[in-house]
Amino acid sequence: MSEPIALVDSHCHLAEPDFDADREAVLARAAAAGVTTLVCVGATGPVESNFRAVALAGRQAPVAIVATVGIHPHDASSGDDAAFATLTRLAASPGIVAVGETGLDFHYDRSPRAVQRAAFARTVALARAVGRPLVVHVREAHAEAAAILAAEGAAAVGGVIHCFTGDRDDARRYLDLGFSVSVAGIVTFKNAEALRDAVRTVPLDRLLVETDAPYLAPVPHRGRRNEPAHVRLVAEAVATVRGVPLATVAAATTANARRLFALGG
Numbered sequence: 545m546s547e548p549i550a551l552v553d554s555h556c557h558l559a560e561p562d563f564d565a566d567r568e569a570v571l572a573r574a575a576a577a578g579v580t581t582l583v584c585v586g587a588t589g590p591v592e593s594n595f596r597a598v599a600l601a602g603r604q605a606p607v608a609i610v611a612t613v614g615i616h617p618h619d620a621s622s623g624d625d626a627a628f629a630t631l632t633r634l635a636a637s638p639g640i641v642a643v644g645e646t647g648l649d650f651h652y653d654r655s656p657r658a659v660q661r662a663a664f665a666r667t668v669a670l671a672r673a674v675g676r677p678l679v680v681h682v683r684e685a686h687a688e689a690a691a692i693l694a695a696e697g698a699a700a701v702g703g704v705i706h707c708f709t710g711d712r713d714d715a716r717r718y719l720d721l722g723f724s725v726s727v728a729g730i731v732t733f734k735n736a737e738a739l740r741d742a743v744r745t746v747p748l749d750r751l752l753v754e755t756d757a758p759y760l761a762p763v764p765h766r767g768r769r770n771e772p773a774h775v776r777l778v779a780e781a782v783a784t785v786r787g788v789p790l791a792t793v794a795a796a797t798t799a800n801a802r803r804l805f806a807l808g809g
Contacts, residue, residue, distance in 0.1 A: 548578065549578045549776075549779075549790060549791055549794040549795075550578055550580045550794060550795075550798050551577070551578045551579050551580065551753065551775050551776060551779060551794050551797070551798060552579070552580065552581045552582070552583070552752070552753075552775075552797065552798050552801035552802065552807075553574070553579055553581075553582040553583065553753070553754055553755050553757070553772040553775040554583050554704065554706070554726050554752040554753060554754045554797075554801045554804075554805075555583055555585055555645075555679065555704075555706045555707065555726060555728070555752075555754035555755070555756055556582055556583065556584060556585065556754065556755050556756065556757040556770075556771075556772050557584070557585055557588055557597075557756070557757060557758060557759070558570070558571075558582060558584045558597075558600065558609070558757065558772065559584055559586065559588075559596035559597040559599070559600050559611075560588060560596070560758060562758040562769060563758065563771075570771050570772065570773070571606055571607050571772075572606055573771065573772075573773040574606075574607050574771070574772040574773045574775075575606035575607050576773070577772075577773040577774075577775070577776045578776055578794070579607055579772050579773065579775060579776075580607065580608060580798070581607065581608040581609075581610065581801070581802075581807060582607055582608075582609055582610075582772050583610055583611070583612060583641065583642070583679075583754075583801070583805060584597045584600050584601065584609055584610070584611045584612070585597065585611070585612050585614075585644070585645055585679060585706075586598060586611055586612055586613045586614065586634075587612070587613065587614035587615055587616040587619075587644060587645045587646070588616060589616065589618075589619055590615070590619050590622040590627065591615055591622065591623075591627040591628075591630045591631050591634075592630075593619075594611075594613040594614070594631070594634050595634075597611040597612070597613065598611055598613065598634055598637050598639075598640065601637065601638065601639025601640060602638055602639040607772070608807075609639070610639050610640070610641045610805060610807065611639055611640055611641070612640065612641060612642040612643065612644050612645070612679050613631055613634040613635055613637075613640055613643065613644075614631065614643055614644040614645050614646045614667060614679065615627060615628075615631065615646060615663060615667065616645055616646070616681065617645075617646065617647050617648055617649040617654075617655060617660045617663070617664065617681055618649060618652065618654040618655060619654070619655065620655035620659045620660045620662070620663035620664070621655040621656070621659050623659075623662075623663040623666070628666060628670065631643075631667075631670060632670060632673070632674065635670065635674045635676060636674065640676070641676065641677075641805040641806060641807065642671075642676050642677045642678065642679050642703065642804075642805060643667060643670055643671040643674065643676045643677070643678055643679070644667070644671075644678050644679025644680060644681070644703070644706075645679045645680065645681040645706060646663065646664050646667040646668075646678065646679070646680060646681065647660075647664055647680040647681035647682050647685075647689055648660050648661065648664060648681075648682055648683070648685035648688060648689045648692075649681060649682075649683045649684075649685070650683065650684040650685040650688075651683040651684045652683075661688075661692060664689070664692055665692055665695075665696050668692070668693065668696035668697070668698045669696060671698070671701050671703070672696075672697060672698075672700055672701055675701065676701060677701050677702045677703040677704070677804055677805065678693075678698060678701060678702070678703030678704075679703060679704055679706055680693070680703055680704065680705050680706065680723070681706060681707070682705060682708075682709075682710075683709065686710045686714040686717060687714075687717070689705075690714075690717035690718060690721065693718075693721050693723070694721060698721065698723075699721050699722045702722050702723060702724075702804065703723055703724070703804070704723060704724040704725070704726050704752055704804060705718045705723055705724070705725050705726065706726045706728075706754060706756070707726065707727075707728040707730065707754065707756050707760065708725045708726060708727060708728075708739070708742070709730060709739060710738075710739075710742060711738040711739070711741065711742050712738075712741055712742040712745045714742070715742045715745065715746055716745075719746065719747070719750060723750075724750045724751065724752055724800060724804055725742075725746050725750060725751060725752070726751075726752035726753065726754045727739075727743055727751065727752070727753055727754070727778060727782055728753075728754050728755060728756045728760050728762075728778060729755065729756070729760045729761055729762030729763075729766070729770065729774065729777070729778055730760060731743060731762070731778060731781045731782060731785065732762040732763040732766075732777065732778070732781045733763065733766070740785045743782055743785050743786065744785060744786055748786075748792075748793075748796045749796065749799075749800060750800065751782070751793075751796065751797055751800060752797050752800055752801050752804070753775055753778045753779045753782060753793070753797045754775065754778070755770050755771065755772055755774050755775045755778065756770065757769070757770035757771045757772055757774070758770050758771065761774060762774055762777045762778055762781065763777075765777075779793045779794055779797065782797075
């Protein structure tokens with residue numbers, strides 16, 4: 545690896561079964577690519593899906609692992625009182641740095657929209673109660689998601705819009721609420737010019753990078769399993785879009801992730 549840099553993969557799903565066969569090798573490749581910390585997001589199904597991420601939180605070598613807990617909008621229908629009681633308990637576990645992912649997905653509508661809205665609002669309230677930032681998933685619902693964040697007082701804890709796919713106006717909505725914007729491998733896709741335009745306008749101190757692994761591998765790995773090492777490719781693409789050195793993007797996004805998730809260092 546040519547240029548020595550430090551990176552944080554601010555959103556990946558390393559606990560998923562996709563990595564069971566070679567998780568240690570994946571972590572070794574991440575370390576070789578300059579990844580020092582990864583944020584393992586637990587919300588990939590009903591609340592029980594978080595247990596795997598909680599179990600990984602606290603690892604330090606070869607990459608430090610912290611985790612988040614939440615109920616994905618796809619599974620908002622499973623968010624009953626018992627699920628939220630479990631989520632509240634998990635949010636107090638060692639190594640848990642944020643609540644989420646939560647939010648709205650009006651593309652797939654795997655849970656009814658009214659149910660998604662209610663679960664999202666309830667999760668914002670939980671984040672405020674436990675004093676953790678939010679990790680927010682939004683697809684085809686930017687105006688409504690920003691309105692819920694504003695109405696529920698999410699600015700009190702802040703957070704990040706993960707795998708941002710909107711345009712510069714959508715980004716401004718979240719920035720005005722004090723949120724950060726995280727960029728994934730989509731920034732390398734040919735049809736993502738509106739996203740690249742938005743990336744040029746987001747202040748450098750509000751920008752994060754992520755893989756969302758095992759999903760959304762960047763070019764030239766598109767269509768294959770993604771992994772945290774590829775966050776370097778995302779950072780390189782962001783640097784190209786913004787016309788700055790890779791080291792500038794790496795230093796800024798790492799500092800931003802450490803500040804948002806209170807990682808220290």
